[in-house]
Amino acid sequence: MTPSPLLILISLVTALALTGCSEPKDTHPNQPVTKRKAVFKEILRTFEPLGQVVREREDYQPQAFLAGAKELDRLASHPWQFFTPDSNYPPTRAKTEVWDKPQEFKQAQEQFQAKIASLAKVAESGKIELIRPAFDEVEKSCKSCHQQFRGNGKK
Ligand code: HEC
Numbered sequence: 001m002t003p004s005p006l007l008i009l010i011s012l013v014t015a016l017a018l019t020g021c022s023e024p025k026d027t028h029p030n031q032p033v034t035k036r037k038a039v040f041k042e043i044l045r046t047f048e049p050l051g052q053v054v055r056e057r058e059d060y061q062p063q064a065f066l067a068g069a070k071e072l073d074r075l076a077s078h079p080w081q082f083f084t085p086d087s088n089y090p091p092t093r094a095k096t097e098v099w100d101k102p103q104e105f106k107q108a109q110e111q112f113q114a115k116i117a118s119l120a121k122v123a124e125s126g127k128i129e130l131i132r133p134a135f136d137e138v139e140k141s142c143k144s145c146h147q148q149f150r151g152n153g154k155k
Pocket residue numbers: 033036037038040041043044047091092093094095098105108109112138139141142143145146149150
């Protein structure tokens with residue numbers, strides 16, 4: 001079946017709207033800001049469904065939960081390599097503290113990775129009552145790092 005002219009028009013308009021909203025192209029070598037944002041989005045995509053289970057909005061399925069926790073564990077070490085010395089440029093929302101307080105930033109990463117490792121470990125037990133507090137700890141470490149190192153993007 002050939003698509004109707006109306007459908008073609010709609011998809012054209014959508015494509016234009018999407019381009020219009022997109023952020024300026026990242027022209028920096030190796031595109032570190034684009035890359036770390038992409039990893040954080042993937043982290044969020046993996047993290048959110050686990051939250052749904054912990055908050056009892058979705059059924060707890062031990063194998064699926066464990067797979068998600070392991071994926072999160074894998075992703076947890078990925079964003080940091082993209083915070084290179086020359087990567088504080090728009091549209092980053094990272095605060096200058098990332099570069100001014102490298103020790104603290106590193107500590108926040110390590111704490112985060114440790115909390116995720118605990119979550120992945122406890123997910124093996126299949127006991128949601130153990131998983132819940134471990135999940136909350138991970139969430140706290142996202143929030144505390146964002147508070148300290150992520151701003152509103154206006155420099
Ligand atoms: C050690 C610090 C740290 C931890 C821990 C951390 N983040 Fe972030 N996150 C950041 C920073 C810094 C940015 C801003 C990156 C930028 O804009 O360059 C960010 C950005 C993001 C973004 C926005 C990406 C975009 O497209 O702009 C999302 C979503 C996100 N983080 C989710 C999470 C989630 C979910 C967790 C926990 C599971 C988490 N982060 C843990 C530091 C952290």
